[in-house]
Amino acid sequence: MARHTVLATLAPVPSDEIFDLNRAYARDTFPQKVSLGVGVYRTDEGKPWPLPVVEKVEKKLLEENDPSRHEYTAIEGDIPFLELARDLMFGFDGKNASAEQEEAKKRIASVQAVAGTGANHLGGLFLATHMKPKNVWLSDPSWANHMTLWEMAGVPRKTYPYYEPKTRSLDFTGMMATLEAEAQEGDVVLLHACAHNPTGLDPTKEQWMEIADLCERKQLFPFFDSAYQGFASGSVVEDAWAVRYFFQHKPHMEMCVAQSFSKNFGLYGQRVGAFHYVTTVAGVDIRDTVVNNLCHLIRGEFSMGPRGGCSIVKKVLTSDELTAEWYEDLKVMSSRIKAMRQALYKELVKLQTPGTWEHIVNQNGMFSYTGLTPAQVTALKEKYHVYLLQSGRASISGLSEKNVAYVAQAIDDVVRNVN
Structure with missing residues (x-):
């Protein structure tokens, strides 16, 4: 038989x-x-x-001996951690946010992911399921795993020029010309927020503005991969400049961000990450609808994000003193x-x-x-x-x-x- x-x-x-x-x-x-x-x-x-600040927090957590430290979190993840991650990425003042910032926060749907890889995968799967883009555009070259992740999401991959071998520099002209001529409305464009992997070449701020204008005009969907915020330059503000520019200056354009804490907190094996989907409408209802749909995917894959590493990040970012120490570690x-x-x-x-x-x-x-x-x-x-x-x-x-x-x-x- x-x-x-x-x-x-x-x-x-x-x-x-x-x-x-x-x-x-x-x-x-x-x-x-x-x-x-x-x-x-x-x-x-x-x-x-x-990181010294991480070691300090690990000792604090051990001393606290919280009996609930191994319990389940919510499907969307540790909510206080997600708020801190969002504020760090988009530049909100967590303690003294203005009324304008509080309203802007309602545009962002956030869930916890299994580090940056998981955030990229979750974002790709969510877009493939609900937006159904014809193509995703990846830089040539890009992080090799981007190809695999979008292949798994079932979205056809195309590449835009990024590296000029003769001059060993950014091929910005080739990048813009290709996206201008070939990218279609609704296509996803994957962008490295800073410290491009593998080339180490980033657009200038003026070039980022041109990229934002092109995405808005052609109605492309920007997908930022942010793996090095604070690690690249030593400044969390500088390394988030592109993401914040798109968010603040292109409010009528949806976008998303895959955020990793592996490099900037040295938590490689802890798998700490978040995925943020930015809507064009500041409303709790639409934000919650996006979160609910992301949770549906999360529940079917890994149920919820890991707890240990995000507890460390949360402890650091809720203390002015510890945050200042983390900034010094980033500079080191x-x-x-x-x-x-x-x-x-x-x-x-x-x-x-x-x-x-x-x-x-x-x-x-x-x-x-x-x-x-x-x-x-x-x-x-x-x-x-x-x-x-x-x-x-x-x-x-x-x-x-x-x-x-x-x-x-x-x-x-x-x-x-x-x-």
Whole structure:
């Protein structure tokens, strides 16, 4: 008797490059090995860095010994946390909000998600179910998981130019021309709020204004992925500028934001995130309808967001003192990243490495699109045990005062000798 089995049509799926690279690095016994692959913050000693403010809050929570700390939350998540996350993203004064701000808050429907990945997935699924866009436009290149997430949502993916390899700069002209000519009314345009992954290249404020105008005129739907607020520049205000501009200056345009707390709180494994849907009408009824429909999707997938990590974020953001300490931690991380960019650039200039390397210091955030070829990346790994993605994307956090000269010498060698 014939049996039905999924195995008859199951084909191999390529494994995730980043996690494969991390496993290879972990197995490598070479003493000078360097990991420039995975996107996590590391100290100058190459160690994980639990934020001091997070460690302080963890102790406080342990001392409080709240007996309800393992209980279920609401389907939409921890509501006080969601209000804090919304205020942080959109720039509301949580304690002394004006009447105008209180009214504006009614435009935003917020739910908790499983970090930024879950927020992106939930947003894609919600739009695919209710808006049914013909296409989603992703930057070329973009975070690789964006392709997977929108494939799962069943929305056709298209790409707009973003990176110009010859100049290693933002191809803003190509981006705007493509969206102008080919994007259709109701299409989704995915935008990185700051610290674009993988290139580290962001539009200027003037360019963001042009993008907003184009979206409004062509009736495109902006979908912001905000993974680095505060981590990129050290300022939560600066890194949310694009989102806040769209929200404040384009009130007749709906949009949404996938918000992650993995990088800016160092809560990578805690999976803390939120999804915000912005309506054009400030009304409790329509906001609650959006939340209810999001909750329907959440209930069928994961029931509710994780509690532990959001409790840490909530504790920090409800205390002026702890928030100030968090701001200082953000400056520590962003400053070290910027210092390592400068150090690598200086070493390459000192070595007179062929080509121009200003893009390393002009880029922003955790990653640098180095411009190295796949063959050069392979040579770096095989000859020098320096690990980065085949695209040439390097996690600047993996650099330190101890290894930056070694990495620069390795890059200099492969650039001179490998095509």
